[in-house]
Amino acid sequence: MTKKGIKHLAGKVGGIKNLILILLATLWGLTLLADIFVVEKIFDPLGYLYIALGIVALLYVVQPLYASRRLVQYYWQRVKRNRLAVLGLAFILFLILLAVFGPLFTTDPTAANFEQKNLPPVGFTTEESIYNPQTAQFTTKTISGTWEHPLGTDNKGRDLLAMIISGAGVSLQVGLLATGIAIALGTLIGVVSAYLGGKVDNILMRFTDIMMTFPFFLLLVFIVFIFGPNLAFIVLVIGLTGWTGTARLIRSETLSLRTREFILAAKALGASDGRIILAHLVPNVVSLIVVIATLSIPGVIMAEAALSFIGLGDPAVTSWGMVLRAGQQSLDTTWWVAVAPGIMLFFTVLAFNFVGDGLRDAFDPRSSV
């Protein structure tokens, strides 16, 4: 294909980036179809989500950020001044390191080891009553924690630290992917709805209203109940049900942008609708999107944890919610199993909230950070 030909095609779809997107999306779609119908598994379902999100992120997040490096630097300076946000970021980094490198140092979280069940964390001791059938008496035995299982074990002998580390990985992945889907969908609907207006806006907003009326978690539970608990599917569903808030916010921001002069100027220069949406409107709502995304991650992580907690999580995956569930069921004997995942969830949510707030303040031109 000639260079001119490519340029012409690009113009038709609103830019070279869009062309690349369409190409890669088609490739992705074909691979998916082949996977389902023709060959054996090429990628994990989760893998497909990563690839899809990765493509979108690379084209529309990484590249624009790189293109405006100086602006990113400026905002980064502003964020750095917020101590809580920096703390939050540090924790998230720690979590990522934990999730990536932790499994190298710990045992398999699903390995049951009944010899070592009910061990408390290091530094704690519990008493266990053991019935001796020969003497027909109860004797109390003191058990203390060991460094072999620093956080203790549950009633099946599974190492708590390993479970927590596995859970970190799950939460981060779910947080990233599901939020990505929700934000992408919400932004698309919001921007298109606001920009095109009229009937399209009407229908899209009615649909958004309908979806918004379902309580988020109950809808989640309902869909997972119908279709079955599978991690990739859960991620997809959280993403497909959590976009409504984003859509509304982005729509109202776009509405206010749409009447601004620089959009009229682009139109006067002959830009197509597609180009205006992707090249002019979206970059201006980026700061809003970043804040919404960061503040949505905790909700997503909690949703997955709650699902696992009530037993609707992926049984093949050890997530924090699942650990909490196990802990609750044996609260009187292994209370540490219930405490640990909650603390991790709490700090994770807190961290993302701090960062999100910090970002919001940094982007707000009125606040003197």
Place this chain on the structure above:
Amino acid sequence: MEGAILKIRNLRTYFFTRRGIVKAVDGVTFDLVKGECLCLVGESGCGKTVTALSILGLIDSPPGRIVGGEIFYHNMDLAKCSAEKLRHIRGKEIAMIFQDAQSALNPVFTIGDQIVEQIKLHLEVSHREARDKAISRLKEVGIPSPEEVANYYPHQLSGGMKQRAMIAMSLSCDPRLLIADEPTTAVDVTIKAQIIDIFHQLKETRKMSLLFITHELGIVSEIGDRIVVMYAGRVAETAVGSELLNNPKHPYTSGLIKCLPDITQERERLESIPGTVPSLIDLPSGCLFHPRCDKAIAICREKQPPPVIVNHGHTVFCHRY
């Protein structure tokens, strides 16, 4: 001064901010005689509004504070009054109206309710009487069908009507002194004239004292009996209206007057005063105007100019006299 109901002596109001101390009002002295309209004139940021707010103790208390001086109202020093006492004076003896009527009125209460609230706060009257009073005030400022308008919400009224309603509200308890902070600045030219008329009328019929704050010299000549010119937190010159406009002594005042475009004269360019108003955190030494003054002499940089009585009732703060 004889018959002064308000005597301000060396008032200093500072704002303590992260970037430094903003000396918004730094040694302001003037009197307001009963029954007169005193105009406080100056550019934006010269301290006129802060002076007015200081009188009623309405300065936002962090970060601002009255740090010195006296505000005598009938022998009571308002700067040292208790909050309770100040509250009794506000709205009853001394009332204040603000620049933008739309934001100054509470959008969720009707005009009538807002006026009645003030009346019932200060006067011992029944609800019925308060309502009647409110309606008569609305009528007084020239609002048509006041009984209906009393049931309207602020956003339902036009700009001019809102302004009148605000004036009516301030008059509701028959105050002796009305402070008007730039009441004509945010309105159209035609409305401006109407508002000025209302003030004239108020002066005649109520024999009220008026502290009128504005940056427009044209308005001042219309309505002011005496004028106080402020610059960067201090007083530059004080005089009777006509005297000031015909015979300005302070270089800043003459500069301001020359800036007024004159439609009768043939001119190529508009006059302006060179330079800009100094930052109130980083004030120049001596006379605050000296960096922009074409008549400045050595001492202007050293010492603050003392008041010089040039004429009867005409005081100027300048070293050249």
Place this chain on the structure above:
Amino acid sequence: MGKTWLRDYIIKRLFYAIIIAWGILTVTFILVRIGPTSPADKYLTNLAARGEEPAQVIAAIEARYGLDKPIHEQYISYIGNLARGDWGWSFSTSMPVIELIKTHWIYSFQLILFSTILAALVGILIGIYSAVRQYSKTDYIATFFSFIGISIPNFWLGVMLILLFAVQLGLFKTYYDTGIPLLSLANLKQLILPVVTLGTGMMAGYTRYTRSAMLDNLRKEFVRTARAKGLPERVVIGKHVFRNAILPLVTIIMFDLGSIVFGGAYLTEIVFGIPGLGRISFNAIFADDYAVVVAVTLISAFLILLINLTTDIAYAYLDPRIRYD
């Protein structure tokens, strides 16, 4: 102007609400029908497990659920049944779904009611105080706690409270006793932990929203006018500022209800064993009792629709700028 406007607005909103209600029913129907297993399959699996003859029952089921009819007929009878009050049969509890709901809704109701009252009272008051005394120690403490309150996973909080107060300290039972009559002090006592669990998250949110709504309004010009009129500070804050702050607050609280409260109540019921609608839906999930799950999902969506509608109308009443435009 004025008089018929409110009525017209209500009618418009009602009409819109009906459209949304239709949308809810349709989406639910679609979700159920495109699921990998039909309700009949699951029902059958369970019947087989209980030893009944599948072949006979299939025909009965299909007739009962109308699954042999084309899809649009199914849809119509689905809506028709719901409207008539026939919400299906819960085989896991052997009673009509409607009956099940009738006996259990009260538990959810009392939980949500008390939690909301607690959260609103405490949250809003602290929010107002926090805003008025911005940057004070109390403000920082309140903001700190509200951050914590929002970040704590509410189901974990429930478990922790049970661990501390019921297991370790023995002050409460670890489960909800339905034997205790509803209108009694003992019932209130056993509701303390669940209400605290659900209420904390809500309270934290309310504190934050109230604080920010109040702060926004404290900056406005009319506050200065109110003070200039001579009004005492508590009237300025409590009447003038608060009345304006209520408007965005109402919107945000209503939005929260949909996304957080019902989900939170669901989890709280499960943690504490309170037999409300959340818990029976949960039980139904693990018994594959479709009808109950669908019913609870629908009910919650309709409730939120109702709340939204009421709030919209209330908002129009509260904000004169909308009323008289």
